[in-house]
Amino acid sequence: MTIADLAMPRPAPGCVLLRMEACGICHSDLFIAGMEKPPVLPLVLGHEGIGKVEGLGEDVTSVAVGDRVGVTFLASSCGACEWCRTGRERYCPRQLNSGYTSPGVMAGFVSVPAQCLVRVPKEMSAVEAAPMCCAGWTAYRAVQEAAARPGATIAIFGMGGLGHLAVQFARHAGLRVAAVDVSEAKLALARGVGAEITVMAENAARTLQKEYGGMDAAVVVTGSTAAAGQALRSLKRCGTAVLVGMAHGPAELPIVDTVLKGITIRGSFLGTRQDLGEVLHLAAAGIVRPHVETHPLTDAPALFERLGRGEIAGRAVISF
Amino acid sequence: MTIADLAMPRPAPGCVLLRMEACGICHSDLFIAGMEKPPVLPLVLGHEGIGKVEGLGEDVTSVAVGDRVGVTFLASSCGACEWCRTGRERYCPRQLNSGYTSPGVMAGFVSVPAQCLVRVPKEMSAVEAAPMCCAGWTAYRAVQEAAARPGATIAIFGMGGLGHLAVQFARHAGLRVAAVDVSEAKLALARGVGAEITVMAENAARTLQKEYGGMDAAVVVTGSTAAAGQALRSLKRCGTAVLVGMAHGPAELPIVDTVLKGITIRGSFLGTRQDLGEVLHLAAAGIVRPHVETHPLTDAPALFERLGRGEIAGRAVISF
Amino acid sequence: MTIADLAMPRPAPGCVLLRMEACGICHSDLFIAGMEKPPVLPLVLGHEGIGKVEGLGEDVTSVAVGDRVGVTFLASSCGACEWCRTGRERYCPRQLNSGYTSPGVMAGFVSVPAQCLVRVPKEMSAVEAAPMCCAGWTAYRAVQEAAARPGATIAIFGMGGLGHLAVQFARHAGLRVAAVDVSEAKLALARGVGAEITVMAENAARTLQKEYGGMDAAVVVTGSTAAAGQALRSLKRCGTAVLVGMAHGPAELPIVDTVLKGITIRGSFLGTRQDLGEVLHLAAAGIVRPHVETHPLTDAPALFERLGRGEIAGRAVISF
């Protein structure tokens, strides 16, 4: 992973030229950078960014020069499959993903598809808006997939970029939140943003069962099979676990318990187009606030190393 | 496992004396009989039976002498917990189960709690009604938990007592059914009751993906971890797998696929009180027909052996 | 309507003797008192009360002498119909209602069915717990029937006993609340408990459409056909109106608008057994606080007159 000088991009048909203002650093960037065969080389990383439109490719009518927009991991979708037709474009089999199969936005200038760009409220700083475009968006949808009623209990596993926002979305929905992590510092951050209960990851399930009677819901935003297993075991009867974090190996699915307790397990990837607008609205209204540290691009390699060691609380964002 | 002469039971308070007419033989009987420490000894097995009320214990007002009733695995529930209060008494932590923690009904006369008995339409034969009280009930709920729209595809894994009824419930709901089993004879039975597609279990997922684009839903009514794994892999994006069969070991939960495809996995145990009435209605109306072989009680040991070897197509029912 | 000395009641089988501590005054009491043919005469009014168990009739095992319990309008339900079997006992056709077809609890001592009594947390005062048993319970369910997502807008029509609690339940669920009433004083109360928008009833629909783009949901807790009409017209496309207040005449159902905008209208009566426990929990935790004025029983006739004139903000509660 290096910082390189690339040619100034020109917007292809359907694309726009963006001058980037900020871009967050995400675990998925690490996941992709670690792949044996990335789909494109050289690959520009970055998929939660805020930029200004500086030029339009052919056929672009949905945005104009001067607009301020957000870029997400969903660069484009086909618009015609059964998932696109039903507001679930995040599962489109022909989607392109920023910083993976479509150009990433951790760069000064980029050309990206216009299709999925979202307008960003003017009053938001780029540094605070950027984490909403992946961490916030994904966490928001995951909390909703838990389908828990106000007053219900929810455990959030992993207090990083997604987790500390998931706590806030859950609180806003009237849920009682238990935060789980391996780091005491991150649990302190969780308490600061509204977690009522904080539990160290080891033995989390046992603690949540014994002291709180189990959870109505659990959301796993860390890519750990151990966390997924703990989440399943932390649920009450009829509870729901939402899996978001990508863990390489499979977890154990305890069939007898799943059947006898009526447990639901659901994967959730990104969010819907409607979610994205709502997330930005909640952040602009100050209802949800990302915990951010800001850095110049030159810090990126060091930030990725810290991210890999689990040393970043909240989100690290590159400011251009 | 033996056939024994027991003392004539007397109905305790809240219980009724039943003269049994028929009782089906279920895989759960085998599961329980195989436990190292059954909760009660000696244990009378049997939890899908039809009988006539011959006597009432104290405080019983919900049924009368002469009524014909069905007995299910849910002998009683507490009535006060959050699951009982919300129509999900099947997950009550204090439930008693017929033929397990409450007396079974594979016997000439039994005393059972009155609480969960269900009235059986007079026009139904006991032998055809019995399988509805466990196999039919459980299969009906499982198909509903799949939440598939009419016209959607559903794969049913396991063509035994539950499976051949699940096929019929799914067809009645307008679903297109793929039946999966290891036995060609059972797949033939599945075709006879409405399965459009039949697939041998080995490589079922690959076949269903390749030839049919994956399934919208899958229901696993056999207690096999391999079947659970095949079911998960047979799903389309946003598909739902419902697990019903108890398999001793855990299955593998493929986290990345579950997340990227938005898969839902849900355990389902028995059914609701409302379901039970609906199942009996559908059977009385001839919309669903169990495939039944009838035997005297003396055949029970041999039937359990055949059941263990997977040699019973449909349901074996003891007629008293 | 008078205050009278009645004989000390004795608990019939299935009933308990309560020494009442508090009882709220509800619009339904007025509705019932105004009926041409009440079902029972003389009729003791009152259906949201808190009392202590002083004696048990035969067959009562669910509560014990000394327990502190709440009484709601749902005195008993049949337990066997399709609504009772599915957690919707509030629609049981054979239900009995406190202060209507079953004895009311606006009295020093009463005998009431044990079936639907709810345990009340010890730390709650009787005067604050009483309004939760009808106003709070009904408002809580109504807000849930609106099925609005966190961040959505909801208009509450009527800022009396139910309305000022509905505002708080909606806020707790992350909704943005518009309060509507004919009284400026009641709108001030609404602002005090979290309403973001307050609108005078006249032209409410026009204001909510013009200034806020319409509401995602509306809940009508006042018994006014005009309010119901305004509520329907205040909705955005795909919005939901929940009707709770009983208005004698029918409202107008605008068919073309309902179709073209995909509007949902839903009646909601009381709440579920599960809701009741949740409501008391939220109140005990201080998340929802009723606005209460306390009076001795001798004030009851005067209070009913003030209630009829719309002069009570929040809830008036009789303390025994």
Added chain:
Amino acid sequence: MTIADLAMPRPAPGCVLLRMEACGICHSDLFIAGMEKPPVLPLVLGHEGIGKVEGLGEDVTSVAVGDRVGVTFLASSCGACEWCRTGRERYCPRQLNSGYTSPGVMAGFVSVPAQCLVRVPKEMSAVEAAPMCCAGWTAYRAVQEAAARPGATIAIFGMGGLGHLAVQFARHAGLRVAAVDVSEAKLALARGVGAEITVMAENAARTLQKEYGGMDAAVVVTGSTAAAGQALRSLKRCGTAVLVGMAHGPAELPIVDTVLKGITIRGSFLGTRQDLGEVLHLAAAGIVRPHVETHPLTDAPALFERLGRGEIAGRAVISF
């Protein structure tokens, strides 16, 4: 209303030139023709048609010359509002409607927006496919909005173009269907396509309540306020009425009954993009069959008169 010679259209940008094969005649055509101020004059009617693509305007990539496509009432939607973003484009406030605010297709050649065209299976005749694009589509969605479980009862009010298809969709979903109409001939048609119960419209509610205990659901596909009122009164507790037919005057909304019975009333307009594909699939598979009479364009004025008098059973379709 006349048959006229118009200039051969040329496809504008985003539009395609279609050579029409068939177009159904719908009550909405009458509704629009009867408006005091139609939005465009002269107005070509027609919004359920099948045609072949003969030419492409600029920027059209979603279809190709030679494709066979269906046209619906939803000519285009904005793609950006909250309804478009959530698969509910049928409620887009900026939609254009064929034969109303966008050119109709009851003509030999037309230029229509490419956006919402649907591919039609080759094996379907144009005359059988046409009614699926409005009557079938709308009826399919309406039955789904009723959200009734297999085995539940549903009354369909109005046995015209939509109604006779609604009966078939409901049957396919496992529902028990009561058909209601003023015409005995149409009720006979309903029996022929699977209605279990047929009831004359006068006193329909009373009959359905008295003889069948009320309906779980009702769908009103006729534009009659009387039918809407009957539908509401025909429901069981917790039943759902879906309103589809446009009636000029408002119906009566019985507030007390709606509240005490927990009734839901929901408007439904057209269907979703996903529905349209499913409807065509069900028709191509022969699961649903429209009852069609075929006519040349010259018959159109006479057909509209017969339609206005309620004399068309099923659907009249113009074949070009």
